[in-house]
């Protein structure tokens with residue numbers, strides 16, 4: 001009986017602890033909203049870079065160098081402590097593969113198609129993760 005009592009005390013203490021941790025997280029979350037997350041910064045860089053590539057392709061240039069920074073999509077911290085879902089990881093891998101293919105000078109697929117395919121994967125991931133920027137991303141597509 002005494003043991004059982006100790007057990008309840010301990011359980012109570014532990015639950016208190018988790019609660020404090022959660023409260024700390026919420027405070028941090030509010031604070032974080034004023035600064036863009038690593039992921040948001042990376043996304044904006046990827047947007048700008050792809051816009052540049054789009055204009056190069058339209059001007060008849062063939063892009064050859066995959067921007068290594070794009071690989072940070074696998075590690076950059078998301079805002080509001082969103083965890084990386086399996087879905088997110090699957091989409092980031094697909095996206096990186098498609099984006100690398102844009103710079104594959106040996107491919108037989110037209111460059112416009114490869115570029116649009118990569119942008120399509122930006123959009124696919126956004127359809128499940130964050131729909132807000134989709135109209136903006138669609139402007140990247142080469143018509």
Ligand code: HEC
Pocket residue numbers: 036037038039040041043044046047050077078079080088089091092095118119121122123125126129130133136137
């Ligand atoms: C694997 C999923 C995924 C892929 C692929 C992806 N995004 Fe995102 N994107 C996100 C998520 C999640 C956020 C929200 C990030 C955050 O708030 O931490 C985001 C945010 C953004 C934002 C808003 C950033 C801000 O200022 O808040 C833009 C713009 C954006 N993405 C553009 C792109 C473009 C362009 C591509 C392709 C080159 C792309 N995304 C590919 C998941 C993805």
